[in-house]
Amino acid sequence: MRVQVVRKKNSLIARLKGELDHHTAALFREAVDRELKKESVQNLVLNLQNLTFMDSSGIGAILGRYNRVKEKGGRVVICGCSKHVKKLLQLGGLLKIIPVYSDESSAVAEIMSKS
Amino acid sequence: MLMNYMVLEIPARSENESFARVTVAAFAARLDPTLEELNELKTAVSEAVTNCILHAYHSDGEGVVRIRAVVEDKKMVVEIHDEGKGIEDIARAREPLYTDKPELERSGMGFTIMENFMDEVSVHSSPGRGTVIKMSKLFSGTVNKNSH
Numbered sequence A: 001m002r003v004q005v006v007r008k009k010n011s012l013i014a015r016l017k018g019e020l021d022h023h024t025a026a027l028f029r030e031a032v033d034r035e036l037k038k039e040s041v042q043n044l045v046l047n048l049q050n051l052t053f054m055d056s057s058g059i060g061a062i063l064g065r066y067n068r069v070k071e072k073g074g075r076v077v078i079c080g081c082s083k084h085v086k087k088l089l090q091l092g093g094l095l096k097i098i099p100v101y102s103d104e105s106s107a108v109a110e111i112m113s114k115s
Numbered sequence B: 001m002l003m004n005y006m007v008l009e010i011p012a013r014s015e016n017e018s019f020a021r022v023t024v025a026a027f028a029a030r031l032d033p034t035l036e037e038l039n040e041l042k043t044a045v046s047e048a049v050t051n052c053i054l055h056a057y058h059s060d061g062e063g064v065v066r067i068r069a070v071v072e073d074k075k076m077v078v079e080i081h082d083e084g085k086g087i088e089d090i091a092r093a094r095e096p097l098y099t100d101k102p103e104l105e106r107s108g109m110g111f112t113i114m115e116n117f118m119d120e121v122s123v124h125s126s127p128g129r130g131t132v133i134k135m136s137k138l139f140s141g142t143v144n145k146n147s148h
Helices: A025-036 A056-071 A083-091 A104-113 B016-031 B035-056 B110-117
Strands: A002-008 A011-020 A043-054 A076-079 B004-011 B064-072 B075-082 B120-126 B130-138
Touching: A002 A025, A011 A025, A011 A056, A011 A104, A025 A056, A043 A056, A043 A083, A043 A104, A043 B035, A056 A076, A056 A083, A056 B035, A056 B110, A076 A104, A083 B035, A083 B110, B004 B016, B016 B035, B016 B064, B016 B075, B035 B064, B035 B075, B035 B110, B035 B130, B110 B120, B110 B130
Parallel strands: A011 A043, A043 A076
Antiparallel strands: A002 A011, B004 B064, B064 B075, B075 B130, B120 B130
């Protein structure tokens, strides 16, 4: 699992590559939380386009980041998820609270327009 | 297809989760599953193995997880065994969103995912002695009877 983080104004874009499970969730958590600690970061865009596997540990880890961002008054959006990942997000109830976009540019445009 | 089986024994360490699910998926490949079915199987196995490591053995790296998978025609049966602490209240553990480790950001969705992605899931557990999760899935693909 690799996590690439990119800043765009007050939003953080995290691009996940590989497998998000119990073993790799800590890496994802640390990479994102390090940036979320910065006061200037408010929103989070999760790009899951290159995620090849996810299970319920991923649901927990995404929900954890959602709660952090919410505490800061920011928003989370997800983009590029496969049909399988989308099913998991739906089972975990995340689709009710996190908007999903097909690609990163539309997700970033959406979060920028409202911040 | 004649009955065929595999047995895998691994130390209960999180780095082995990926190996366990990929191995079972590779064994299922001969049933010609769709990509979606394969993803569902991998996810269900991942949930069961993660439960062993995190809950049965308290993430201390001790203990053994034993996986046995049997295929016959288009059906796979997977059993995941541990000799860990066992589950006191199975009905509660199977409830969606239930977790006794919220501080670890556990979603409590493990059993719900196994139930959604497999056709049958049964849980047998003896507190202090261990747990066996037995799951089965019928794959839609056409089995090549000459496959090896």
